[in-house]
Amino acid sequence: MSAAPVSPLLRQVAAIARDAAAAILTVYGQEFEVLRKADHSPVTDADLAAQRVIVAGLDALDEQLPVLSEESRIAPWTERQRWSRYWLVDPLDGTREFVKRNGEFTVNIALIDGHESVLGVVLAPVTGDLYAAERGGNAWRQESADAQWKPIATRAIAEPPVVAGSRSHGSHGAVLLRELLGDDFVETPMGSSLKFCLLARGSADVYLRRGATSEWDTGAAQCVLEAAGGAVLDLTGQPLRYNRKDSLLNPEFLAVGDTAIDWTARLRAADV
Numbered sequence: 001m002s003a004a005p006v007s008p009l010l011r012q013v014a015a016i017a018r019d020a021a022a023a024i025l026t027v028y029g030q031e032f033e034v035l036r037k038a039d040h041s042p043v044t045d046a047d048l049a050a051q052r053v054i055v056a057g058l059d060a061l062d063e064q065l066p067v068l069s070e071e072s073r074i075a076p077w078t079e080r081q082r083w084s085r086y087w088l089v090d091p092l093d094g095t096r097e098f099v100k101r102n103g104e105f106t107v108n109i110a111l112i113d114g115h116e117s118v119l120g121v122v123l124a125p126v127t128g129d130l131y132a133a134e135r136g137g138n139a140w141r142q143e144s145a146d147a148q149w150k151p152i153a154t155r156a157i158a159e160p161p162v163v164a165g166s167r168s169h170g171s172h173g174a175v176l177l178r179e180l181l182g183d184d185f186v187e188t189p190m191g192s193s194l195k196f197c198l199l200a201r202g203s204a205d206v207y208l209r210r211g212a213t214s215e216w217d218t219g220a221a222q223c224v225l226e227a228a229g230g231a232v233l234d235l236t237g238q239p240l241r242y243n244r245k246d247s248l249l250n251p252e253f254l255a256v257g258d259t260a261i262d263w264t265a266r267l268r269a270a271d272v
Helices: 008-028 045-059 095-100 174-181 194-200 215-227 263-269
Strands: 067-069 085-093 106-113 116-124 129-134 139-142 150-152 162-166 186-190 206-209 231-234 253-256
Touching: 008 045, 008 085, 008 106, 008 116, 008 129, 045 067, 045 085, 045 106, 067 215, 085 095, 085 215, 106 215, 116 194, 116 215, 129 194, 129 215, 139 215, 162 194, 174 206, 174 263, 186 194, 194 206, 194 215, 194 253, 215 231, 215 253, 231 263, 253 263
Parallel strands: 067 085, 162 186, 162 206
Antiparallel strands: 085 106, 106 116, 116 129, 129 139, 139 150, 206 253, 231 253
16 A cells, blocks of 8 residues: 655645754854753754744744744643644754754654644754654655655564663663563664654664653654554553643653553553
8 A cells, every 4th residue: 555645734844844954054053152041951043043943934834823832932821721733843852962963953843733743743954854744644754855755664672672762861761661671672872852763763662751851842753653653651551642731741751663562551560
């Protein structure tokens, strides 16, 4: 069976992400200042330049929706709880990796509908590697702006399993990983939401995140991984959902490629 075509909306959002990547790379090629936000996380001119490009691009789409972004004013819960559809954006996910100049950072744009991520685009500006998906359709990879869109899919879990780990935040889940997978697994460090994309394209099997992330860190990549055949679960085994509370912090979670495994049962049996 041939893959369903890439929708016009997905192509439009991908083009917006590529425009944001161009703005990021302009800063990346120069000397830049690293500032600290109130939570002490880093921010650069690249984050802000990408923010401006993405907001302008989304505002030009036919459907006008609110935009919730890491680098903009956060609408209060009294306003957000009335949203049924909105854009969830991280203009530069992996600012620490950007500062280190290792290339492992991304542009993340997700469409949230009814608390679920229904469209997602993840783009690595340095390589031009783009991952995109819509609910009910294929997950796609486009390795450069002029390359073909190729459908991607997760794989049956490898022996030994490959665990995608955080490049900058370390591994705080070694005990739980052993309880879920056994002692024999291989770790592959990777920055930003690219960890989800390794699972989506069948290059890794599990990504466990202990510690804080925000909803804009996961929204786009969750859609890609789910469309590719995987799942993103909290540690009770429920799928991550969005805009359901005042706080924008995610629960700790487990991203998996092989959904034929009963991960909920494994989580229940583990010492979470």
